[in-house]
Amino acid sequence: MVTRVKDVMGAVAIAVHREATFTELVATMRRFKVSAVAVIDADGRPVGVVSEDDLLLKGTGASYGETLLEGRGRHHEREKTTGPTAREIMSSPALTVTAETSAREAARLMNDHRIEQLPVVDPASGEIAGTVHQADLLRVLDRRASDILVDVATAIARLRLDTRTLAITVDDGVVRVGGRLARRSQIAQLTEAGRRIEGVVDLEVDATYDHDDQPETWPLRV
Incomplete structure (x- = not known):
């Protein structure tokens, strides 16, 4: 039996709109305890991804080796309520999978692109339908x-x-x-x-x- 993304994916689609502010991006990452979020358009289709690295490159004040939610990033988050939006920060295009993608293929994509989660989209509409995490895949792929x-x-x-x-x-x-x-x-x-x-x-x-x-x-x- 081939395990597919639909067998392990989370029902919550972790995403923000293109006009999301720095503060909103950080709040979303903190709430869901993730290091990246998908950016969607008005129709709910992923158009890019914002990661901690993307924010660090924009000069959030965190030093190398620090995560966005630690150290100087905490202080900078409190001070910065305006600034670049997700549209300006995101890496594009978004790398996505569907519910029918095999778990092995999703894991390969994450490994090749050094990411820890992928938006899951509806193949017909392109709308985001959920999120699959690296930890979800490891639970089924880590076999004896x-x-x-x-x-x-x-x-x-x-x-x-x-x-x-x-x-x-x-x-x-x-x-x-x-x-x-x-x-x-x-x-x-x-x-x-x-x-x-x-x-x-x-x-x-x-x-x-x-x-x-x-x-x-x-x-x-x-």
């Missing part, structure tokens, strides 16, 4: 190596591969398969099947093969 190993072995059996000729290891969600396969094309089949398994961050196949059924195609010279 032994459980992942069982699922990988099952996937190999479904492909009718000989497990006796393969060595499989799991380390922090990374699956490595070595040994010998009958055909070269089985490498791609195994990689595709393995990466669909919950908890598998990546799958690496380093196996030899008896028959090359994917010969190189050389371009014709004219």
Whole structure:
């Protein structure tokens, strides 16, 4: 079973409008205990994101390594009631997912872009429908190596591969398969099947093969 964003997402859509002030941004982050908020237009569609880093770059008074809600940021928040709005501060466009996005894909997006939450949008209207957090995804993706190993072995059996000729290891969600396969094309089949398994961050196949059924195609010279 593939876990999707809808299975773990929060029902609350954490967002502000484009005219939200600095003070409102900080209040929203503090209320929901998040480090970023989505910025939506009048129709409720995400158009950008404001993070603590975005605010720090605008000169909030916090020093490097301090979060917006600590240290000098607290003092500056009390003093600053006007100033740049979310429209001026936000990073755009907003990175979003839908409820049907797989948990693994959402986790990859967060990892690649170094963010901790994503707006979830309705695919038909584009309106924000909720928020999925990194912690939500980790609860379902953080599986025991032994459980992942069982699922990988099952996937190999479904492909009718000989497990006796393969060595499989799991380390922090990374699956490595070595040994010998009958055909070269089985490498791609195994990689595709393995990466669909919950908890598998990546799958690496380093196996030899008896028959090359994917010969190189050389371009014709004219």
